[in-house]
Amino acid sequence: MNSAEKLRSDRVVLDVEAVRREFPILRQEINGHPLVYLDNGASAQKPEAVIEAEARCYREYYANIHRGVHHLSQRSTAAFEEVRGKVRGLLNAPSEKEIIFTRGATESMNLVAYSYLRPRLQPGDEILITAMEHHSNIVPWQILCDQTGARLVVVPISDQGEISLDDVAERLSERTRLVSVVHVSNALGTINPVRGVVELAQARGVPVMLDGAQAVPHMPVDVQALGCDFYAFSGHKLYGPTGTGVLWGRYELLESMSPWQGGGDMIRSVSFEKTEFADPPARFEAGTPNIAGVIGLGAAIDWFQALDPAAVAAHEADLLHYAAERLGAIPGLRLIGTARERAGVISFVMDDAHPHDIGTILDGYGVAVRAGHHCAQPVMQRYGIPATARASFGVYNTRSEVDKLVEAIGKVRELFGG
Ligand code: 7TS
Numbered sequence: 001m002n003s004a005e006k007l008r009s010d011r012v013v014l015d016v017e018a019v020r021r022e023f024p025i026l027r028q029e030i031n032g033h034p035l036v037y038l039d040n041g042a043s044a045q046k047p048e049a050v051i052e053a054e055a056r057c058y059r060e061y062y063a064n065i066h067r068g069v070h071h072l073s074q075r076s077t078a079a080f081e082e083v084r085g086k087v088r089g090l091l092n093a094p095s096e097k098e099i100i101f102t103r104g105a106t107e108s109m110n111l112v113a114y115s116y117l118r119p120r121l122q123p124g125d126e127i128l129i130t131a132m133e134h135h136s137n138i139v140p141w142q143i144l145c146d147q148t149g150a151r152l153v154v155v156p157i158s159d160q161g162e163i164s165l166d167d168v169a170e171r172l173s174e175r176t177r178l179v180s181v182v183h184v185s186n187a188l189g190t191i192n193p194v195r196g197v198v199e200l201a202q203a204r205g206v207p208v209m210l211d212g213a214q215a216v217p218h219m220p221v222d223v224q225a226l227g228c229d230f231y232a233f234s235g236h237k238l239y240g241p242t243g244t245g246v247l248w249g250r251y252e253l254l255e256s257m258s259p260w261q262g263g264g265d266m267i268r269s270v271s272f273e274k275t276e277f278a279d280p281p282a283r284f285e286a287g288t289p290n291i292a293g294v295i296g297l298g299a300a301i302d303w304f305q306a307l308d309p310a311a312v313a314a315h316e317a318d319l320l321h322y323a324a325e326r327l328g329a330i331p332g333l334r335l336i337g338t339a340r341e342r343a344g345v346i347s348f349v350m351d352d353a354h355p356h357d358i359g360t361i362l363d364g365y366g367v368a369v370r371a372g373h374h375c376a377q378p379v380m381q382r383y384g385i386p387a388t389a390r391a392s393f394g395v396y397n398t399r400s401e402v403d404k405l406v407e408a409i410g411k412v413r414e415l416f417g418g
Contacts, residue, residue, distance in 0.1 A: 014307065014315045020396045022047040022303075033366030036401045041186050041214060041345050041392030042370050044239045046300070053299030054241055057292040065291055066265055066282075080291055083298035084281070090301050091231060092222040093248050100254075100281040101294050104245035105213040106136040108232030109180070111247055111284060112209055113140035114260035116230070117178050123149030128171055128179045128206075130155040130163050131382055134186055135375040137211045141180065150177070157382060161188035161337040165196045172204055179208045183215035187376040187388065188337030189320070189345040191215075198227045207253065213237055217394070218316055218343045220309040223248055239394075240300030241293040247284070254280035261286040312395045313343070319393050320346060323402045330409060336388050347374075347388040350409075352416040355387040361415060362389075365408040367401075 020026055025045045028035050037045060057079065063072035065080050084096035093099060102108045117127070127141045131154050138152075145152055153176070155167050163181075172179070179201045184191050194210055201208045207229035215221055216233040223231050230253070235244030249257075259266055259277055263286035268276040277283045304312070323346050327333055332351035350358060359371030371389045373380045380386060391405055 014311050014395065016315065016396060016398055019047075019307070020398075022049065023396055024048065024051070026396060030366040030368070031364050033404075036365075036367040036397075036404050038391040038393065038397065038401070038405060039368045039370050040217070040237070040394035040397075041374070041390065043236045043242065044217060044394050045396070046239055046241070046296075047303055049303045050240060050296045050299045054292045054296035057295045062292060064288055076291055076295075079295050079298070080289070083294050083301070086298045086301040086305075087246050087248070090216070090221070090305065091246075091248055092224050094224065095251060097279070097281060098248055098251050098254060100247040100249070100284045101289055102232075102245040102247055103243050103290070104234040104236065105134075105211060105232040106234075106245075108230075108245055108247035109136050109209070109211065110140045111260055112178075112180075112230050112232075112249070113144055115257040115284065116207075116249075116253065117141075118144050118148065119258065120177055121148040121150045124175055125150040125177045126153045126173060126175045127151070128153045128155065128168070128176050128201075130181055130192070131157045132161065132163070132185045132188055132190060132192075132376065132379050133180075133182050134211065134213065135377070137180055137182060138378070141178075151175075154378075155181075157188075157190075157379075160339050161185065161190045162339045163190075163192060165193060165200060168197055169200050172200060172206065174204075176201070176204065176206045179206055180211065181208070182211040182213075183221075184212075184218065184343050185337070185376070185379070186214045186345060186392075187347055187374040187379040187390070188339065189342040189347070190337060190339040191219075191341035191343050193341075194228065195226055202227065214344050217304075217312075219313040229253055235293070235297040235300065238297075238300055238304060240297035241290070243290045244293040244297040249280075251280065254284070257283075259283050259286065263287045265289075307395060315395060316344065316393050316397075319397055319399065319402060320344070322399050323391060323393075323405070326402060326406045327409070330406070330413070332413065333409065336383055336385065345390055345392040347390045349385055349388055350412065350416070353412050355389040357416070358389040358409070358412050361412045362405070362408045365404065365411065367405050367408045369405070 061075040065077040209230040266286040355371035
């Protein structure tokens with residue numbers, strides 16, 4: 001057993017208390033109760049390693065990148081570029097030239113919309129998505145449809161919150177130009193059969209984009225094993241800084257794409273007669289990027305990899321299972337999203353209390369959940385509800401925090417006469 005394997009086997013069972021100590025924000029009381037942070041789906045908290053990496057950049061070696069011969073610029077450039085390799089490793093991407101830094105999953109998907117898809121769309125062409133997408137995987141395609149006369153085709157979801165591959169196959173046509181599917185749903189927690197989707201699409205020569213915003217923080221992701229063409233995620237949900245995200249794309253596709261934003265750092269040469277664009281990834285990174293943020297993302301990836309994504313997945317699967325069992329036993333509470341394969345989030349509604357009231361009362365007990373449509377309004381429409389309350393888990397959450405959630409829900413029932 002080499003040292004990396006040893007580290008991994010030692011950590012298969014996470015020492016959650018040790019993990020918690022790495023998050024300064026968790027050591028506080030909210031409304032007189034210890035903070036129970038269950039809003040990781042919206043954004044995760046940051047460990048010392050990430051806070052420190054970003055602060056160190058500013059304290060010790062910050063300068064703009066890719067353009068200075070001076071020492072600090074060279075150091076910042078090296079630290080920034082090193083993160084491409086870390087992302088490559090995290091996703092098992094073939095090459096770090098395929099890693100584009102963005103502001104987040106939203107920007108990653110818009111980049112694919114404008115650089116990849118828009119020039120390829122004709123009136124009557126189709127873009128295939130599912131009924132459980134986040135708005136960021138709906139609206140960019142709708143904007144393109146308005147501009148080009150293309151059409152959005154939607155794979156339905158079952159009462160449990162699952163898609164069927166038969167429904168996907170039925171909706172793929174010779175007009176489908178892109179399939180874009182969420183890997184893990186932020187509203188339902190469903191883990192989609194994305195490998196099956198990729199096989200169906202690619203058999204017809206249709207590229208597949210996966211929205212991994214809620215997958216990467218919760219499980220090992222291997223883009224080569226998935227076989228997809230584009231993969232997006234947000235750094236801030238992976239314990240990294242806000243304003244960081246990634247688009248991974250197959251190099252041959254990236255190479256065939258025009259830039260979507262023009263500016264500094266994305267060109268080879270500029271004159272008024274002719275401008276030549278740089279190769280990917282620089283072609284898609286116009287302007288000064290989030291330098292310290294990306295360096296912080298690198299620290300987040302190191303930190304997350306050292307925990308072992310598989311161990312994180314196992315710990316969170318236990319939490320989710322426990323939470324589903326305990327919440328499922330509360331009279332008048334209904335779980336929204338009961339797919340067989342789930343990760344990260346548990347959504348629910350209660351007979352007598354609106355999700356916003358649930359969220360407010362839970363906050364009174366220090367329990368932070370999100371209440372609302374979770375930027376997935378079509379999911380709410382599908383279930384005929386205005387909103388859900390959603391607990392979303394991170395690696396630092398514990399069963400005893402689930403107990404506190406359940407206790408606080410008991411207070412909601414008392415107040416609302418359940
Ligand atoms: N895709 C999914 C599946 C998401 O859950 C989110 C954010 C995004 C894309 C967009 O990510 P961003 O970092 O670009 O904003 N989801 C949530 C959420 O569930 N609550 O707040 C943000």
